[in-house]
Every structure is written in C-alpha cells, then in structure tokens.
Amino acid sequence: MTRTAASLMIVALLAGCSTLPRDGPSGMGVVQAASNPERQGDYALVNLDFALSERLKAAPQRSFSTLALASSDAPTDIIGVGDTLAVSIFEPSGGLFGGGSSSSESGNQTLPPLVVDRNGAVPVPFAGSVSVQGLTPAQASAAVRRALIGKVANPQVIVTLAGNTSNAVTVLGEVRNPGRQPLAANSDRILDVIAAAGGSSRSIYDVTVRIQRGGQTYTAPMSIVTTEFNENVRLQRGDQVNLVYQPRRFSSFGAFNAVARTDLPPGPLTLAEALSGVGGLDSNLADAKSVLVFRFERPEVAQALGIQQAATPRGVPVVYRLNLNEGSGFFIASNFQIEPDDIIYAPRSGAAEARKFFEFVQSVTRVVYDVSVTSAINLD
Known part of the structure; x- marks a missing residue:
C-alpha cells in the first residue's frame, strides 16, 4: 500500500506540472x-x-499639460494690508516741515516706515489716515499728495514699498525652503520664485510644477518649464506653487x-x-x-x-x-x-523550466522514498 501511495503521488505531480509555482x-x-x-x-x-x-x-513627443494659461499680467506692486511703505514728502516753501524757518531751503520730510493697517490705510502727519490698499506706489503718492493739499503748499510725495508682504505666493513641495515668496517687477516668474525658495533637490525630470489659483490648477513637468520660455509664466499674488515629486x-x-x-x-x-x-x-x-x-x-x-x-x-x-x-x-x-x-x-528557457520541474519532482520523490522506507521499517 505504501508503494502504491507513493506511485499515485508521483503520477499526481506529473499530471499537475503545469500548476507548479514559477x-x-x-x-x-x-x-x-x-x-x-x-x-x-x-x-x-x-x-x-x-x-x-x-x-x-x-x-511625436508625449503631449504635456501647460502652464501657459496661468500667465498673469496683474501688477506685482499693489499695496495690501501688512505692507510697509516708505513715504517722503518734499515741501518747496518749507513753511510746514521747515518749522516756519525763513530759510530758502525746502522742507523735506521722510516719515518713519508706515505699515498698512487692517483698514488698508496709513497715518500721514497733517493728512490723517490715507487709504492706500489696492493702489500702486505711484497712485499712493498721488493719494497722499491730495490729502496734504491745503495744509502744505504744493507738496511733492514719493511712496515706495519697503516691505512687500501682500504681493507674495506660497511655494510648497520639493523645494529646499518652502514658504511665502514675495513678487517684484523683476522677479515675478515661476523660475524666479522657485530659485528664491532654494530650488528643488530632485531631478527636474522627476518633478511636476502645479499652480493653483482661484479654483483652477495648471501643471507642467519641471523639465519643460526650464526649457520652454512660454512655460516660465508670470505669477500673481495669492498663487500657490507646488512642486510634486513623481519619480x-x-x-x-x-x-x-x-x-x-x-x-x-x-x-x-x-x-x-x-x-x-x-x-x-x-x-x-x-x-x-x-x-x-x-x-x-x-x-x-x-x-x-x-x-x-x-x-x-x-x-x-x-x-x-x-x-x-x-x-x-x-x-x-x-x-x-x-x-x-x-x-x-x-x-525562463524551456530547458530551465524542465530542470526546475525535475528538481522539484526529485525532491518530492525523495520524501516519498523516505516515507516508504520508514513505513517498511515500522512494519518489520
């Protein structure tokens, strides 16, 4: 009976050779x-x-998504809440800022840095609270000048952005220094912002650039952004730039x-x-x-x-x-x-498959042989 069982096991193995693991x-x-x-x-x-x-x-090359539709012409010097302004006022007569002196020198006044408050205004001496939110520096200069007319004879005003926090984008993902990056007239393109954030530590071939704005998402491979001029788009305030690692x-x-x-x-x-x-x-x-x-x-x-x-x-x-x-x-x-x-x-080659099968059969038949010998010894 033991020999018969062993023979049946070998036959079953040979019949099921197509189901052997590979x-x-x-x-x-x-x-x-x-x-x-x-x-x-x-x-x-x-x-x-x-x-x-x-x-x-x-x-033809694989068609990639594009950032071209995300390019913006919005100005990057719009004054917003939290921005710091440098205001200089020039009074030809010197009657107000000159302290009433009869000196022929004009009265010049550079105000301390002014931070735009939550109402979008800055305090200006003799002019009161002047609303500047949403204006460019040139427009803010005109607004301050209008507020001084009647108090200062023919005032001349210069307003510049000393700290531009509202004109910024957020840079996330595969950059060395993620965070907010300010925009300026000469650094408002996406590669400028990525460089300011320390660049990416990954290969440009494994990174996808995403711009999110107003519920819209624009994407393109970093390798395309660095080689195609039209993909190096201008950004606008509030944009979120995300560099995604896709190996x-x-x-x-x-x-x-x-x-x-x-x-x-x-x-x-x-x-x-x-x-x-x-x-x-x-x-x-x-x-x-x-x-x-x-x-x-x-x-x-x-x-x-x-x-x-x-x-x-x-x-x-x-x-x-x-x-x-x-x-x-x-x-x-x-x-x-x-x-x-x-x-x-x-x-695997056919010869390798056959060798693998016979090695498997040999290992199983050896076990069957050992069982047969053990059974015979036990019967004796």
Whole structure:
C-alpha cells in the first residue's frame, strides 16, 4: 500500500506540472494570451526590429499639460494690508516741515516706515489716515499728495514699498525652503520664485510644477518649464506653487542577474543600458530569444504602428518582444528607449523550466522514498 501511495503521488505531480509555482509567465504563456487574428487577447504582442525601434523614436513627443494659461499680467506692486511703505514728502516753501524757518531751503520730510493697517490705510502727519490698499506706489503718492493739499503748499510725495508682504505666493513641495515668496517687477516668474525658495533637490525630470489659483490648477513637468520660455509664466499674488515629486522608474523581473525597480536617469535610457544596469540575463535560466517589455503605449503611437489592441484608461497594453539570440538584437536594444513604468521581463528557457520541474519532482520523490522506507521499517 505504501508503494502504491507513493506511485499515485508521483503520477499526481506529473499530471499537475503545469500548476507548479514559477517566477512569472512562460514565453509560450505570453504568446498564448496575446491578441491574434482569431481572438482578442489581453494585449498586443509586437516583435521588435530595428525599423520598429526607429518608428518609435520618431513618434511625436508625449503631449504635456501647460502652464501657459496661468500667465498673469496683474501688477506685482499693489499695496495690501501688512505692507510697509516708505513715504517722503518734499515741501518747496518749507513753511510746514521747515518749522516756519525763513530759510530758502525746502522742507523735506521722510516719515518713519508706515505699515498698512487692517483698514488698508496709513497715518500721514497733517493728512490723517490715507487709504492706500489696492493702489500702486505711484497712485499712493498721488493719494497722499491730495490729502496734504491745503495744509502744505504744493507738496511733492514719493511712496515706495519697503516691505512687500501682500504681493507674495506660497511655494510648497520639493523645494529646499518652502514658504511665502514675495513678487517684484523683476522677479515675478515661476523660475524666479522657485530659485528664491532654494530650488528643488530632485531631478527636474522627476518633478511636476502645479499652480493653483482661484479654483483652477495648471501643471507642467519641471523639465519643460526650464526649457520652454512660454512655460516660465508670470505669477500673481495669492498663487500657490507646488512642486510634486513623481519619480520615473522601470521594473525588471524574471531571469536576470538582479531584479529591481530602478530610477530612470536624466535623458533617454535604452533597453541595452537597462539590461546592463540589472546585471544582464542569467545565462543559466533566461530565454534570450524572448526578452519582453510590457508597456501601456500611447494610443496615438499604437495607431501609428498599426496596433489594433483596444485602449484602456492607462493606454494600449503592448508587449514588445526582442530576440537577443541574434546579433542584430543588440543593435535593436541599443535603439529601443525605455519609458517610465515599463516592465522588462525575461522568461525562463524551456530547458530551465524542465530542470526546475525535475528538481522539484526529485525532491518530492525523495520524501516519498523516505516515507516508504520508514513505513517498511515500522512494519518489520
């Protein structure tokens, strides 16, 4: 009975070999699940050649969102509550600020710094409370002058912003010094504000810039903002600028010498460089004629390649297959560019799968043998 049980266990193992655990799908399994002329599969399987890699490189660049619509012409020198003003008054006669002196010198008066109160006004001697909120410095000068007319003979007034706290934006996220940053006529663009906040410690390729204003959000990659002049937009008071870290990565699974999730470097990365970065294929396990790249391809690119696979919300699921058993495969790998979220997978070769199975069967049959011997001893 023990021998019969052992035989039945081995037969069951052989019958269930297709259910043995594996690191991922076999190359044949990937082919079987792909779309073909007879049926719609889960993804399109596309064999990579050099011409196809060239067509992929020539595809239009990914369309990015833009900050151009957020550009503002609003002035950045509008006086607001909490701002500090420097007010200088020039009186040609010298009768008021000159203290009644008969000196021919004009009466000049520079007032102490004046802070705009919660009512939007500043106190000016002999003029009382002068409303300046919402005015430019030039307009505030005119307002103070009007308030002094009748008290000072032909006064001349100069108002400047000594402390500009209301004309500011808030900078958050991946900057070294987050907080409020003032705007000025010569530093009101988004790169000026980011630089004033210490810049970003992340790669510009992994950062997205977001501007929030009045319930609207405008976004663009930092790499585009730094290279396209139209994206370096003018900001306005009250804007919130947020630098969001969105790392670009690819993953590698299967019969590699190292399995990893790897950050993409600045600039393009080819499949050959990616394979080198993870230690290359495991020569004892990998099926070199079937190196696979899983990708959600952009619909416009898939259409240009003639791929008929239906799109998902993330894009068109495509598996690119490369044969590295052929010498041309390395030229193709050096021309095929990896994109963020790509998955590179190397299935096991048929010989490696068979070896894995027989090793498993051998380990189980050894256990069965040990059980059989133990049972025989116990029977004796």
